[in-house]
Amino acid sequence: MLVIQNLTKSYRRSGNTVEALAGVSLEVSAGEFAAVQGASGSGKTTLLLAAGGLLAPDGGTVEIDGRNPYALDPDRRAVFRAEKVGFVFQQFHLIPYLSVSDNVLAPALARPSSNAQEKVRELVERFGLANRAEHLPGELSVGERQRAALARALLNEPDLILADEPTGNLDEDNARIVLQSLVDFAQSGRAVLLVTHDANAAGFAQKRWRLGNGRLSET
Amino acid sequence: MTVLRLIGKEIVHRKLNFALGVLSVFIATGCLVAAFTLLRAHDLHTEELLRKKEAESEARLLAMEDDYRKIMKAMGFNILILPEGQNLSDFWAEGYATKTMPEEYVTKLADSRIIVIRHLLPILEQKTDWPEQRRKIVLVGTRGEVPFMHRDPKSPLLVAVPPGSAVLGYELWKALDLDVGDTIALMGKSFTVSKCHGERGSVDDITIWTDLAEAQALLDMAGKINVIQALKCSCSSTDMSVATVREAVTRILPGTHVRQMSNIVIGRQKARDRARIEREQALAAEAAARARLRETREAFAAALVPLVLVTCAVWVGLLAFANVRERRAEIGILRAIGLRSRQIFSIFIAKALFIGMLGACLGYGGGFIVGAAGREVDASTQVSALFSPGLAIVVLLSAPLLSAIASWAPAMMAGRQDPAVVLREE
Numbered sequence: 001m002l003v004i005q006n007l008t009k010s011y012r013r014s015g016n017t018v019e020a021l022a023g024v025s026l027e028v029s030a031g032e033f034a035a036v037q038g039a040s041g042s043g044k045t046t047l048l049l050a051a052g053g054l055l056a057p058d059g060g061t062v063e064i065d066g067r068n069p070y071a072l073d074p075d076r077r078a079v080f081r082a083e084k085v086g087f088v089f090q091q092f093h094l095i096p097y098l099s100v101s102d103n104v105l106a107p108a109l110a111r112p113s114s115n116a117q118e119k120v121r122e123l124v125e126r127f128g129l130a131n132r133a134e135h136l137p138g139e140l141s142v143g144e145r146q147r148a149a150l151a152r153a154l155l156n157e158p159d160l161i162l163a164d165e166p167t168g169n170l171d172e173d174n175a176r177i178v179l180q181s182l183v184d185f186a187q188s189g190r191a192v193l194l195v196t197h198d199a200n201a202a203g204f205a206q207k208r209w210r211l212g213n214g215r216l217s218e219t
Numbered sequence: 220m221t222v223l224r225l226i227g228k229e230i231v232h233r234k235l236n237f238a239l240g241v242l243s244v245f246i247a248t249g250c251l252v253a254a255f256t257l258l259r260a261h262d263l264h265t266e267e268l269l270r271k272k273e274a275e276s277e278a279r280l281l282a283m284e285d286d287y288r289k290i291m292k293a294m295g296f297n298i299l300i301l302p303e304g305q306n307l308s309d310f311w312a313e314g315y316a317t318k319t320m321p322e323e324y325v326t327k328l329a330d331s332r333i334i335v336i337r338h339l340l341p342i343l344e345q346k347t348d349w350p351e352q353r354r355k356i357v358l359v360g361t362r363g364e365v366p367f368m369h370r371d372p373k374s375p376l377l378v379a380v381p382p383g384s385a386v387l388g389y390e391l392w393k394a395l396d397l398d399v400g401d402t403i404a405l406m407g408k409s410f411t412v413s414k415c416h417g418e419r420g421s422v423d424d425i426t427i428w429t430d431l432a433e434a435q436a437l438l439d440m441a442g443k444i445n446v447i448q449a450l451k452c453s454c455s456s457t458d459m460s461v462a463t464v465r466e467a468v469t470r471i472l473p474g475t476h477v478r479q480m481s482n483i484v485i486g487r488q489k490a491r492d493r494a495r496i497e498r499e500q501a502l503a504a505e506a507a508a509r510a511r512l513r514e515t516r517e518a519f520a521a522a523l524v525p526l527v528l529v530t531c532a533v534w535v536g537l538l539a540f541a542n543v544r545e546r547r548a549e550i551g552i553l554r555a556i557g558l559r560s561r562q563i564f565s566i567f568i569a570k571a572l573f574i575g576m577l578g579a580c581l582g583y584g585g586g587f588i589v590g591a592a593g594r595e596v597d598a599s600t601q602v603s604a605l606f607s608p609g610l611a612i613v614v615l616l617s618a619p620l621l622s623a624i625a626s627w628a629p630a631m632m633a634g635r636q637d638p639a640v641v642l643r644e645e
Contacts, residue, residue: 055643
């Protein structure tokens, strides 16, 4: 499902070059839940954004379902992303002026579908947000916000979910709910790549790597 | 979920940004519409003023025409119709026509449909001796005015001298110590003095007026006259010349000479023409003063309106820029979930268009009210006359367009924003 080979990415900061990724390779197959564990600033987010077609690497290749998103022009890559990838972030990134339902429905702007409303209702219910459907993100608890973000990531039925510290702001119970949802998603025949500093969260994954100094090592 | 719904929700969420944008367009379009409405009100008021002034001048001129007509009438006859073959040098040298014409000429004129002259008076006039008094006189025979057959009768300018009576000039009755009621003998015939004229300082002072037939008999010129006096009509055409009269008369009485009698008539005509010119000059001066005022107002509007438009456009652009900055994270996530850059661009442009449309509608209304309220106080121009559909269309179309242009750069910036940078920073 996701094949990353020899990925490199560096940044210029205050005149110095920081190598965030130095030849990272990994593979996540359909039905797998994989995790990359690393300390803060180890390049986890860079790896996730590069894997999702949002950040062009300096070198190496990324393939999602056999296609390299960086071979596509920006507009086609956006459509490809809408079809194939769902993102979950630590900060949720819910749109503050849209209700929970509308936030979950937002991916339909990129990929309209006739049964989007029905899917929204189903997802809102599945994540225990039915009574919060018309509330704004600011009116939700942190756990509810992350569940809403997860529901949004699932609307277009992607093949791959890329989750960046999805439990970083959650209490234990909410973290378990979110991680179990990711496990369920992987078990439905699709793939999950989780990046986290949390060993407990990484423990839910079948495959685990540690990222340090821009390189991966198996744990 | 649609882009419009997203825009609507965002507008409701960030009311201040939206309200400031609308206010900006409102001010810009309001200034523009108010300036144009004021100028339009000025133009309509100018037209109204000039129309009123012209009507007043016209009324004054008509009154003057009437006065002129009355003065002309009071001055008496001003047209002389002289016999064919009359040597004009002799006429001016003698002071009367030396040739004669048949008396029925006057009947011919009266029976014609001539309209350029009125008040026909046939006269036989001749210098002769008054043998009984051994002095030179001018004998004038007149039968009174001959009425026109095709016109309503007018009151005569001159009353006829009844047969058997005579009217005496000043020098005659004074020298001979005569008075009304006295009897005089003239060429062997007796006449009663019916009137004694006051001093005129002209040949009239040595003139005796009698009935025409009696004068013809005394001068042995039965059925003859040597002049027809008439009054040039001043009612049908104010600028009618003596040539016009001459042409009309000679068509009926070929060979006759037509002369205008008095220079005073010409003076009056010139005074009237002068009044007309002055009226036209006064109107032109009023129009020029109004035009200068309009130019001043137009220059003010020409300086103010572009300044306001540019300032408001910059302000709309800055608000759009602030909106883009504020929504960086939102743009990042929308890009992450698959929205293309042109969709992000269109979200901001559509919002700008909406701001422009709403601002233009409110601005048009506000500007129109200000323009209508600001028109000159004595202007009776109807408010509805100030409405310009063309201006409304231009404003309602151009304001959203300008708003979109002002927001173009921030919208482009939003569309090109790298989601990875935002999401990493967040």
